[in-house]
Amino acid sequence: MSLARRLSAPLVWALLLAALMLLMPLFEEVFRLVAPDTRAVIYQRDSFVSLVASHLLVVGVASLCAIVLGMGAAILVTRSWGRDFLPLVSQLASIGQTFPPVAVLALAVPVLGFGSQPTIVALVLYGLLPIVRNTLVGIQGIAPGVMESARGMGMSGRQILWQVELPLARPVIVAGIRTSVTINIATAAIGSTIGARTLGDPIIAGIVNGNTAFILQGALLIALLALCIDSLFERLQ
Numbered sequence: 001m002s003l004a005r006r007l008s009a010p011l012v013w014a015l016l017l018a019a020l021m022l023l024m025p026l027f028e029e030v031f032r033l034v035a036p037d038t039r040a041v042i043y044q045r046d047s048f049v050s051l052v053a054s055h056l057l058v059v060g061v062a063s064l065c066a067i068v069l070g071m072g073a074a075i076l077v078t079r080s081w082g083r084d085f086l087p088l089v090s091q092l093a094s095i096g097q098t099f100p101p102v103a104v105l106a107l108a109v110p111v112l113g114f115g116s117q118p119t120i121v122a123l124v125l126y127g128l129l130p131i132v133r134n135t136l137v138g139i140q141g142i143a144p145g146v147m148e149s150a151r152g153m154g155m156s157g158r159q160i161l162w163q164v165e166l167p168l169a170r171p172v173i174v175a176g177i178r179t180s181v182t183i184n185i186a187t188a189a190i191g192s193t194i195g196a197r198t199l200g201d202p203i204i205a206g207i208v209n210g211n212t213a214f215i216l217q218g219a220l221l222i223a224l225l226a227l228c229i230d231s232l233f234e235r236l237q
Contacts, residue, residue: 009231009234009235010228010231010232010235013224013227013228013231014228016224017052017221017224017225017228020048020220020221020224021048021049021052021221022048022049024042024043024048024217025042027042028041028042031213031216031217032213034212034213034216035211035212035213038209038210038211038212038213040211041211041213041214042213042217043201043202043205043206043213043214043217043218045201045205046197046201048217048221050197051197051198051199051201051202051221052199052221052225054196054197054198055185055188055189055197055198055199055222055225056225057116058116058119058120058123058188058191058196058198059123059181059184059185059188061120062119062120062123062124062127062184062188063123063127063177063180063181063184065120065124066123066124066127066128066131066180066184067131067177067180069124069128070093070127070128070131070132070135070176070180071131071132071135071173073089073093073132074089074131074132074135074136074139075135075139075161076089077089077136078136078139078140079157086136089132090132090133090136092128093128093129093132093133094129096124096125096126096128096129097125097126097127097128097129099125101122101123101125101126101187101190102190102193104118104121104122104125104126105118105119105122105190105191105193105194108121108122109194114194114195114196115194115195115196116191116196116197118191118194118196119188119190119191119194119196119198122187122190122191123184123187123188126183126184126187127180127181127183127184128180129180130176130177130179130180130183131173131176131177131180132176133176134172134173134175134176134177134179135169135172135173135176137172138168138169138170138171138172138173139165139166139169141169141172142164142165142168142169146164146168147160147164150163150164174233174236177233178230178233178234181229181233182226182229182230182233185222185225185226185229186222186226188200189203189218189222192204199218199221199222199225200218201218202214202215202217202218203215203218203219206218
């Protein structure tokens with residue numbers, strides 16, 4: 001499959017996202033159908049371009065932290081000297097996703113204050129499980145014969161990790177990262193409840209003011225952003 005064909009779907013979603021961000025006022029009459037009794041149906045407190053950029057920044061920082069922590073922890077517990085910590089790491093990663101992000105925000109705000117930092121903490125905890133789980137599955141799923149062959153060639157533990165284990169486990173690991181990032185794109189909207197600039201801003205404004213059009217605009221942009229990133233992972237995977 002050619003590179004152009006592989007990137008066609010992400011490009012389509014990206015173009016739709018860009019068109020909606022830049023041309024939202026042109027759809028005023030459409031949004032007025034869902035909020036006929038509201039004077040302003042296009043969210044104008046901040047530009048959609050800046051909101052998407054801020055949303056991506058929050059998700060990007062949180063995802064990078066989750067990747068480093070999740071992959072690092074999974075690699076450590078697959079080493080001979082770290083296997084005793086495997087149940088602990090698995091349980092902590094599971095707790096991170098089952099613990100409600102809103103509760104994490106409530107606990108983090110007194111320490112970190114309002115804004116993006118508590119949101120990033122919540123997203124990191126929420127995004128760890130798919131990365132940890134898939135890294136473990138990918139590394140532990142490598143055939144023992146392959147590992148024995150690598151050792152027989154005189155490769156060190158570090159060489160085996162970087163030249164054998166991670167390359168072979170890469171498709172499974174990338175699938176976990178893809179799931180984590182896609183989930184966090186949607187979850188990041190809750191950051192707007194504590195002052196973080198995300199695509200949750202028009203949604204929160206719509207809920208407070210009873211404006212369905214605002215809610216729909218935020219939801220559409222989040223959905224398109226998630227589809228764009230998810231399809232990019234799918235094509236590059």
